[in-house]
Amino acid sequence: xxxxxxxxxxxxxxxxxxxxxxxxxxxxxxxxxxxxxxxxxxxxxxxxxxxxxxxxxxxxxxxxxxxxxxxxxxxxxxxxxxxxxxxxxxxxxxxxxxxxxxxxxxxxxxxxxxxxxxxxxxxxxxxxxxxxxxxxxxxxxxxxxxxxxxxxxxxxxxxxxxxxxxxxxxxxxxxxxxxxxxxxxxxxxxxxxxxxxxxxxxxxxxxxxxxxxxxxxxxxxxxxxxxxxxxxxxxxxxxxxxxxxxxxxxxxxxxxxxxxxxxxxxxxxxxxxxxxxxxxxxxxxxxxxxxxxxxxxxxxxxxxxxxxxxxxxxxxxxxxxxxxxxxxxxxxxxxxxxxxxxxxxxxxxxxxxxxxxxxxxxxxxxxxxxxxxxxxxxxxxxxxxxxxxxxxxxxxxxxxxxxxxxxxxxxxxxxxxxxxxxxxxxxxxxxxxxxxxxxxxxxxx
Amino acid sequence: xxxxxxxxxxxxxxxxxxxxxxxxxxxxxxxxxxxxxxxxxxxxxxxxxxxxxxxxxxxxxxxxxxxxxxxxxxxxxxxxxxxxxxxxxxxxxxxxxxxxxxxxxxxxxxxxxxxxxxxxxxxxxxxxxxxxxxxxxxxxxxxxxxxxxxxxxxxxxxxxxxxxxxxxxxxxxxxxxxxxxxxxxxxxxxxxxxxxxxxxxxxxxxxxxxxxxxxxxxxxxxxxxxxxxxxxxxxxxxxxxxxxxxxxxxxxxxxxxxxxxxxxxxxxxxxxxxxxxxxxxxxxxxxxxxxxxxxxxxxxxxxx
Ligand SMILES: Nc1nc2c(ncn2[C@@H]2O[C@H](COP(=O)(O)OP(=O)(O)OP(=O)(O)O)[C@@H](O)[C@H]2O)c(=O)[nH]1
Ligand SMILES: [Mg+2]
Numbered sequence: 001x002x003x004x005x006x007x008x009x010x011x012x013x014x015x016x017x018x019x020x021x022x023x024x025x026x027x028x029x030x031x032x033x034x035x036x037x038x039x040x041x042x043x044x045x046x047x048x049x050x051x052x053x054x055x056x057x058x059x060x061x062x063x064x065x066x067x068x069x070x071x072x073x074x075x076x077x078x079x080x081x082x083x084x085x086x087x088x089x090x091x092x093x094x095x096x097x098x099x100x101x102x103x104x105x106x107x108x109x110x111x112x113x114x115x116x117x118x119x120x121x122x123x124x125x126x127x128x129x130x131x132x133x134x135x136x137x138x139x140x141x142x143x144x145x146x147x148x149x150x151x152x153x154x155x156x157x158x159x160x161x162x163x164x165x166x167x168x169x170x171x172x173x174x175x176x177x178x179x180x181x182x183x184x185x186x187x188x189x190x191x192x193x194x195x196x197x198x199x200x201x202x203x204x205x206x207x208x209x210x211x212x213x214x215x216x217x218x219x220x221x222x223x224x225x226x227x228x229x230x231x232x233x234x235x236x237x238x239x240x241x242x243x244x245x246x247x248x249x250x251x252x253x254x255x256x257x258x259x260x261x262x263x264x265x266x267x268x269x270x271x272x273x274x275x276x277x278x279x280x281x282x283x284x285x286x287x288x289x290x291x292x293x294x295x296x297x298x299x300x301x302x303x304x305x306x307x308x309x310x311x312x313x314x315x316x317x318x319x320x321x322x323x324x325x326x327x328x329x330x331x332x333x334x335x336x337x338x339x340x341x342x343x344x345x346x347x348x349x350x351x352x353x354x355x356x357x358x359x360x361x362x363x364x365x366x367x368x369x370x371x372x373x374x375x376x377x378x379x380x381x382x383x384x385x386x387x388x389x390x391x392x393x394x395x396x397x398x399x400x401x402x403x404x405x406x407x408x409x410x411x412x413x414x415x416x417x418x419x420x421x422x423x424x425x426x427x428x429x430x431x432x433x434x435x436x437x438x439x440x441x442x443x444x445x
Numbered sequence: 446x447x448x449x450x451x452x453x454x455x456x457x458x459x460x461x462x463x464x465x466x467x468x469x470x471x472x473x474x475x476x477x478x479x480x481x482x483x484x485x486x487x488x489x490x491x492x493x494x495x496x497x498x499x500x501x502x503x504x505x506x507x508x509x510x511x512x513x514x515x516x517x518x519x520x521x522x523x524x525x526x527x528x529x530x531x532x533x534x535x536x537x538x539x540x541x542x543x544x545x546x547x548x549x550x551x552x553x554x555x556x557x558x559x560x561x562x563x564x565x566x567x568x569x570x571x572x573x574x575x576x577x578x579x580x581x582x583x584x585x586x587x588x589x590x591x592x593x594x595x596x597x598x599x600x601x602x603x604x605x606x607x608x609x610x611x612x613x614x615x616x617x618x619x620x621x622x623x624x625x626x627x628x629x630x631x632x633x634x635x636x637x638x639x640x641x642x643x644x645x646x647x648x649x650x651x652x653x654x655x656x657x658x659x660x661x662x663x664x665x666x667x668x669x670x671x672x673x674x675x676x677x678x679x680x681x682x683x684x685x686x687x688x689x690x691x692x693x694x695x696x697x698x699x700x701x702x703x704x705x706x707x708x709x710x711x712x713x714x715x716x717x718x719x720x721x722x723x724x725x726x727x728x729x730x731x732x733x734x735x736x737x738x739x740x741x742x743x744x745x746x747x748x749x
Contacts, residue, residue, distance in 0.1 A: 112558030142730075144591075147589075148588070227679025227680065229495070232706045250556075253556070278587075
């Protein structure tokens with residue numbers, strides 16, 4: 001469904017015919033709001049939340065500044081994004097540690113949301129923070145759920161408390177708390193069985209556990225791919241448990257993740273963490289602002305910058321930034337950056353975070369890890385002059401390079417095309433630069 | 446059987462006590478003549494059932510046309526027409542599961558946590574109840590305790606599970622399974638696979654390899670490739686179906702967790718755009734909570 005290729009683009013198009021006239025009518029704004037509505041619905045934000053949201057931003061968009069702006073599309077985007085961030089919460093919120101340890105954390109949620117894995121990931125994260133968590137196997141229903149937590153605990157060198165699957169979870173919780181106290185664990189993280197918010201008996205079980213161990217944090221674990229139902233699920237769990245926040249899992253998928261917004265809007269509780277992969281370290285603090293961009297299809301540029309900053313040589317990056325600014329980037333830099341990007345994680349993932357890199361755009365760029373080996377061979381078969389100025393590559397030069405690198409001309413052409421696209425992207429990104437706070441822009445290429 | 450599908454799917458609503466009667470009928474009762482407001486409310490029902498914007502707009506358009514054609518002007522006539530239109534969008538020639546064919550291999554795939562392993566347990570139970578011999582293969586060698594989970598189901602049902610160690614090559618386990626099924630003349634071989642996100646190229650390619658091995662090593666067997674989709678999933682289910690279809694000839698969908706409050710409307714787009722029929726629905730965590738898909742019941746529950 002190529003219907004919703006990213007809201008920025010859409011709005012830009014909606015307003016394109018109008019630039020020059022410089023003024024917008026109410027009808028134009030309505031049209032723009034329709035685009036926003038479609039984009040949010042396509043991102044799985046709940047219908048009711050979208051309705052309220054649109055009502056809210058329409059008034060603002062009708063304001064002077066947008067109507068008179070020369071770049072109304074960007075103005076509208078800005079309003080939408082700011083409102084989204086307001087709704088999502090601006091800052092990441094951390095775990096509230098109890099003044100009287102152990103801090104008791106309980107994870108709850110639907111079946112298959114990812115609770116058990118998340119118990120392990122959270123435990124590992126808090127351990128890195130200097131805590132000594134005790135994991136508690138409270139899912140007595142799903143076959144092998146206890147065994148799963150035990151394996152996770154072992155892999156992470158975290159102790160797991162279990163009484164098997166024949167003991168009432170409420171008692172497991174109570175005994176675990178005693179154990180945490182007596183063994184000096186300052187954090188207890190309790191896994192619970194997945195359940196439907198509609199299941200009265202099992203919801204009551206959670207309420208009883210809550211009453212028994214009085215958790216400092218009850219975190220609702222939600223699959224980022226959840227659709228419209230996210231609203232009812234969040235409502236259901238919050239109503240009975242008064243949750244303290246939530247965790248969004250499977251964000252390494254390609255979902256836009258509108259569920260995050262529904263979740264936040266109905267519970268008014270912060271989303272604290274995000275699961276971003278199958279490895280136990282693939283877990284991080286949740287950043288509302290980035291999520292807002294993602295829902296809008298604007299790419300997760302902040303995450304990209306952070307990743308880039310974390311794994312790049314400062315000095316090299318500075319040189320590169322300068323080169324980029326002066327549009328002097330050459331194929332040698334390109335190759336080097338490609339190689340560096342590999343150390344940042346799968347290329348696809350990185351590319352996906354770039355604004356404008358929706359699936360369609362990704363198809364054009366598609367940099368296979370294997371491809372890099374070819375790239376290297378091709379670039380190394382070029383003369384220094386060619387590397388600095390690929391524009392001189394004519395047919396016979398390409399043939400020579402193809403032979404020298406053991407590839408073929410189409411491959412050489414593909415590389416040149418990718419290089420050009422990268423340059424174009426860099427140009428786009430440096431134009432966006434001003435919009436992002438602290439955007440040092442030490443970009444990977 | 447069909448009745449229980451509907452009951453389970455709507456049980457949730459009854460439980461919440463907020464909507465004891467049909468949601469659509471409630472709406473229609475408030476209207477006399479059909480107007481734009483009504484159509485917008487219907488749009489809301491469809492979108493909140495996860496049909497997605499494109500499908501919803503298509504359905505509303507068809508509904509308009511059908512109402513004009515049938516000269517229906519009163520809200521009271523809308524229910525049947527809407528149901529008809531929705532059914533038209535869901536129609537497919539594909540048959541359900543083949544409970545008779547033997548030997549057959551059922552390969553079960555999907556993203557993490559959708560209900561693959563549980564569905565296999567239920568499936569094995571169904572085939573066994575129909576007198577078929579069944580063998581399970583623990584093709585999820587990645588997730589912690591995934592093998593134990595499948596084995597537990599196997600024991601519960603009384604069927605054997607072929608397995609290797611966690612961390613071993615899934616294709617090789619499945620190969621083992623095929624050899625065992627051949628030599629024992631097992632009717633139905635059901636293979637579990639690790640949950641994987643569809644945008645992880647390597648993992649999807651691994652699945653492609655598993656699919657190839659299965660079709661190559663056991664050409665005499667009827668091959669059923671079931672994609673498991675979670676009814677709670679939103680628009681992302683379309684890209685899941687697309688990506689998996691690129692590496693395996695998916696023959697059907699098992700739509701799970703319809704016992705919750707999610708309606709699973711995403712399958713309209715999956716059927717229309719990706720062209721895969723729904724064959725099974727999951728309605729709970731018990732052995733018997735699996736039913737053959739029935740479009741009319743599904744639509745009824747969706748509008749309830
Ligand atoms: N309510 C409900 N729960 C279900 C249904 N099908 C599966 N589940 C539950 O969903 C959870 C995940 O199911 P699994 O069968 O482990 O899912 P999976 O796809 O094999 O998961 P991975 O192998 O980890 O990717 C379990 O708690 C199941 O009991 C269903 O139809 N309804
Ligand atoms: Mg499984």
